Amino acid sequence: MSNDAIRNDESVVVAKGLSKHFGDFVAVDNFNLEVKAGSIVSLLGPNGAGKTTIVRMLATLSEPTSGSATVCGYDVVRDADAVRGVVSLTGQFAALEDNLTAQENLLLMARLRGYPKGSATRIVEGLIDRFDIGEFRDKLVKSVSGGQRRRVDLAASLVVQPKVLMLDEPTTGLDPRSRQVVWSTIRELVQAGVTLFLTTQYLEEADALADHIVLIDHGRVVAAGTPSELKSQIGDQRVDVVGVDASAVVLIVDALSATFQVVVDHNRRTVSVPAPHDLADLAAVTSALSGVGAHIDEIALRRPTLDDAFLALTGQVPESYENEPAMKEVTP
Amino acid sequence: MTMTLASMTRPGDEPLPRRPGSLRRFLRETGLLIVRGLQTIPRVPQRLSDVTIQPLVFTLLFLYVFGSAIHIKGMSYQNYLLPGLLGQSLAFGVIGAGVATATDFNTGVIDRFRSLPVTRLSVISSQVIGQILEQILGIVIVAGMGLALGWRPHMSPFGFVEFLLLMLLGLSAFTWFGVLLGMIVKSSDAMQGIGFAIVFPLSFLAGTFVPIAGMKLIPRTIGDWDPLSALVASVRHVTQGTNTTGSWQLAHPVVSMIFWCFLIIAVCVPLALRRFMNSN
Ligand SMILES: Nc1ncnc2c1ncn2[C@@H]1O[C@H](COP(=O)(O)OP(=O)(O)OP(=O)(O)O)[C@@H](O)[C@H]1O
Numbered sequence: 001m002s003n004d005a006i007r008n009d010e011s012v013v014v015a016k017g018l019s020k021h022f023g024d025f026v027a028v029d030n031f032n033l034e035v036k037a038g039s040i041v042s043l044l045g046p047n048g049a050g051k052t053t054i055v056r057m058l059a060t061l062s063e064p065t066s067g068s069a070t071v072c073g074y075d076v077v078r079d080a081d082a083v084r085g086v087v088s089l090t091g092q093f094a095a096l097e098d099n100l101t102a103q104e105n106l107l108l109m110a111r112l113r114g115y116p117k118g119s120a121t122r123i124v125e126g127l128i129d130r131f132d133i134g135e136f137r138d139k140l141v142k143s144v145s146g147g148q149r150r151r152v153d154l155a156a157s158l159v160v161q162p163k164v165l166m167l168d169e170p171t172t173g174l175d176p177r178s179r180q181v182v183w184s185t186i187r188e189l190v191q192a193g194v195t196l197f198l199t200t201q202y203l204e205e206a207d208a209l210a211d212h213i214v215l216i217d218h219g220r221v222v223a224a225g226t227p228s229e230l231k232s233q234i235g236d237q238r239v240d241v242v243g244v245d246a247s248a249v250v251l252i253v254d255a256l257s258a259t260f261q262v263v264v265d266h267n268r269r270t271v272s273v274p275a276p277h278d279l280a281d282l283a284a285v286t287s288a289l290s291g292v293g294a295h296i297d298e299i300a301l302r303r304p305t306l307d308d309a310f311l312a313l314t315g316q317v318p319e320s321y322e323n324e325p326a327m328k329e330v331t332p
Numbered sequence: 333m334t335m336t337l338a339s340m341t342r343p344g345d346e347p348l349p350r351r352p353g354s355l356r357r358f359l360r361e362t363g364l365l366i367v368r369g370l371q372t373i374p375r376v377p378q379r380l381s382d383v384t385i386q387p388l389v390f391t392l393l394f395l396y397v398f399g400s401a402i403h404i405k406g407m408s409y410q411n412y413l414l415p416g417l418l419g420q421s422l423a424f425g426v427i428g429a430g431v432a433t434a435t436d437f438n439t440g441v442i443d444r445f446r447s448l449p450v451t452r453l454s455v456i457s458s459q460v461i462g463q464i465l466e467q468i469l470g471i472v473i474v475a476g477m478g479l480a481l482g483w484r485p486h487m488s489p490f491g492f493v494e495f496l497l498l499m500l501l502g503l504s505a506f507t508w509f510g511v512l513l514g515m516i517v518k519s520s521d522a523m524q525g526i527g528f529a530i531v532f533p534l535s536f537l538a539g540t541f542v543p544i545a546g547m548k549l550i551p552r553t554i555g556d557w558d559p560l561s562a563l564v565a566s567v568r569h570v571t572q573g574t575n576t577t578g579s580w581q582l583a584h585p586v587v588s589m590i591f592w593c594f595l596i597i598a599v600c601v602p603l604a605l606r607r608f609m610n611s612n
């Protein structure tokens with residue numbers, strides 16, 4: 001397949017029965033994937049799920065124990081060099097030369113991609129502007145902050161515009177502003193025809209960016225689909241009522257359990273009831289609660305989140321932005 | 333940060349250069365990576381001092397402090413010590429190469445290179461060549477210092493070429509060994525530890541500073557068969573014409589050293605390449 005002529009419905013990344021064993025330990029088990037050209041596919045899973053292992057196999061850094069995968073039609077084992085020509089990878093941990101400056105690192109990557117000095121320098125200047133690296137461009141990478149490193153690392157994988165960009169947890173450790181830059185860069189790259197394969201532990205990130213989400217746990221695919229397909233697997237929307245304290249929760253449950261099927265989450269002081277009829281159900285809940293005298297923090301109509309999806313499908317709650325403020329996307 | 337992709341010099345705007353033939357590519361990439369290694373030397377004070385200050389201190393310390401109590405029959409201590417120090421520098425190359433390799437693997441920068449369309453052979457050869465250049469710097473400093481302080485080698489032009497070739501062979505062997513060790517232990521601290529626990533004592537027992545023949549039974553036995561002894565004895569043989577007595581390898585130091593070096597290369601190179609090409 002000629003990689004210049006990728007049609008829109010063409011699968012750019014295909015994995016078939018991909019497995020990786022470390023000794024007796026099965027890190028990835030029979031993983032299948034198809035990523036269409038120009039789409040964003042997100043691999044979502046908790047720590048140790050096998051995300052990095054999958055990315056490393058697709059980026060030719062690690063050989064699969066069994067199964068096969070192709071990128072732009074090139075086999076990741078037999079045509080590894082050709083795969084490296086079309087893929088750019090930003091691994092989970094910044095992979096830079098600590099004792100070179102940010103600018104020298106970027107220049108080295110551009111030169112290694114084959115550019116002569118002149119155009120390499122122009123490319124690097126563009127990236128320094130885009131990722132706001134100017135301020136620390138001449139500092140040794142070992143002495144810049146974690147988030148700054150991360151930005152240099154991302155810039156380093158964009159010295160060429162790759163056919164496929166693989167990002168392993170690209171926004172972990174970034175401040176909200178830098179996260180916005182990454183998100184908008186990702187969207188622009190997709191506009192420009194780049195296919196994105198990214199991993200994340202953040203549901204919001206997968207939800208906000210991805211066209212297609214693959215949920216994995218313990219090396220196996222747990223569920224896959226568009227964000228809304230995944231959500232609909234979990235069920236309908238619901239009304240959440242949050243009490244100010246434990247006694248309020250008891251009052252709320254008393255008031256609602258007569259008419260509704262309630263689910264109580266004591267940790268979050270939340271009482272949930274199914275709300276298939278939108279506003280009518282919301283109204284019913286509010287009227288049932290009026291005059292009960294329970295102090296209520298919040299009452300809201302909610303669509304199921306990927307959190308719920310995860311909980312339902314794997315029985316565990318993944319890491320979320322819950323405790324980190326300002327993680328929601330800010331639309332400018 | 334407000335720029336959009338359209339307004340910046342987009343990577344795609346620069347035409348990607350045509351890929352040259354594989355040999356040119358290999359040489360170009362190896363060159364770029366060697367330069368990257370050398371660029372970092374002055375920025376890691378410890379690496380710099382390992383190849384400059386440390387050999388200087390050793391030379392001075394042994395020449396003027398311990399040396400005053402050591403008397404070698406028939407030659408000045410300078411002429412005894414300097415070949416020993418040159419041999420020791422070769423052996424310390426194991427530590428230098430190991431630490432540099434372990435560090436590269438730890439920071440993930442090797443993974444970055446491996447994920448680029450760069451010939452993998454160039455990544456590992458640049459590592460080896462860069463290390464050899466770094467060690468040569470240290471060796472030149474030691475030799476220069478020695479000459480200034482009264483070391484007088486006796487070499488014919490042929491002997492000088494023999495000396496250079498032996499040094500180069502030793503450097504290659506010990507550097508490959510170091511690169512392999514660095515990949516196996518994967519931690520620069522552990523590499524330093526191995527250096528101090530194994531290479532350091534072995535280099536002291538190798539007849540570097542005092543003759544092996546005068547040592548007590550156990551150190552003498554170790555020294556007799558220590559590969560580093562062959563190294564030191566052979567450097568001493570080609571630079572001063574001195575013959576060492578003792579075990580077979582000491583009586584035939586040049587042949588033994590060539591044997592050891594080829595053995596190390598024959599074992600380490602394939603192992604290192606295999607590890608490098610398909611590590612996980
Ligand atoms: N080189 C290795 N040797 C042995 N086990 C490994 C190796 N690499 C990964 N593993 C194991 O494989 C499993 C999957 O690891 P992986 O790094 O792919 O997880 P992940 O989904 O990326 O996790 P995280 O979110 O923490 O980055 C883990 O249990 C890990 O311990």
Ligand SMILES: [Mg+2]
Pocket residue numbers: 051052053092168
């Ligand atoms: Mg990971």
